[in-house]
Amino acid sequence: MRAKDQKKHRKKNSGPKAEKKKQQHLNPKAFAVQSTVRWLNPFTGMTQDLKTKKHPIPVVDGTPVEPPPIVVVVMGPPKVGRSTLIQCLIWNFTRQKLTEIRGPVTIMSGKKRRLTIIECGCDVNMMIDLAKVADLVLMLIDASFGFEMETFEFLNICQVHDFPKIMGVLTHLDSFKHNKQLKKTKKQLKHRFWKEVYPVGR
Numbered sequence: 001m002r003a004k005d006q007k008k009h010r011k012k013n014s015g016p017k018a019e020k021k022k023q024q025h026l027n028p029k030a031f032a033v034q035s036t037v038r039w040l041n042p043f044t045g046m047t048q049d050l051k052t053k054k055h056p057i058p059v060v061d062g063t064p065v066e067p068p069p070i071v072v073v074v075m076g077p078p079k080v081g082r083s084t085l086i087q088c089l090i091w092n093f094t095r096q097k098l099t100e101i102r103g104p105v106t107i108m109s110g111k112k113r114r115l116t117i118i119e120c121g122c123d124v125n126m127m128i129d130l131a132k133v134a135d136l137v138l139m140l141i142d143a144s145f146g147f148e149m150e151t152f153e154f155l156n157i158c159q160v161h162d163f164p165k166i167m168g169v170l171t172h173l174d175s176f177k178h179n180k181q182l183k184k185t186k187k188q189l190k191h192r193f194w195k196e197v198y199p200v201g202r
């Protein structure tokens with residue numbers, strides 16, 4: 001068969017494929033300038049875009065007027081006197097009595113300074129979370145008993161997560177009958193506390 005006799009390939013004008021091809025050719029220069037008149041029009045064209053770009057954007061200062069509250073974490077083993085200490089702190093700053101502590105308590109400690117006091121339980125997850133956010137940790141130690149597992153656990157966690165400021169607070173000091181014994185225990189606990197905290201603490 002000769003090439004002349006062969007039928008020429010004809011373009012499809014109907015059917016789904018043809019429709020698709022037609023649609024593809026509808027807007028070949030979608031992002032090009034199609035009309036210079038419209039392009040120069042101050043309300044619809046590029047001029048408006050250029051003007052907007054030139055317009056200075058006001059810089060908003062997002063810094064809060066009042067500083068965020070200082071997070072104070074009160075931690076210690078069970079029955080060491082955490083709730084009692086928090087109640088005393090609240091009474092000291094606000095002259096209000098809080099019988100039950102159910103969560104974080106925020107108090108005004110100055111004209112613009114706020115304190116958020118959080119009681120830390122003996123749960124490890126809670127300790128990890130609070131070690132990350134605490135600005136100051138009040139570490140309660142029962143003087144009549146000495147250091148307990150929870151205290152060391154918390155100190156270890158603090159070493160991993162950016163060590164916060166730590167203050168040791170001795171409780172149950174009134175259980176000592178003799179002054180000499182009290183002084184000796186205080187000294188011992190103080191030395192031990194510094195040994196544990198100082199090498200890594202701020």
Ligand SMILES: Nc1nc2c(ncn2[C@@H]2O[C@H](COP(=O)(O)OP(=O)(O)OP(=O)(O)O)[C@@H](O)[C@H]2O)c(=O)[nH]1
Nearest residue numbers: 077078079080081082083084085171172173174175
């Ligand atoms: N003698 C004496 N008793 C204290 C002292 N601090 C707290 N207590 C008593 O110890 C008991 C427990 O105190 P809480 O403040 O409830 O201790 P906590 O650590 O909050 O205890 P839990 O949350 O129940 O684990 C209470 O009866 C307090 O009165 C203290 O310095 N001396």
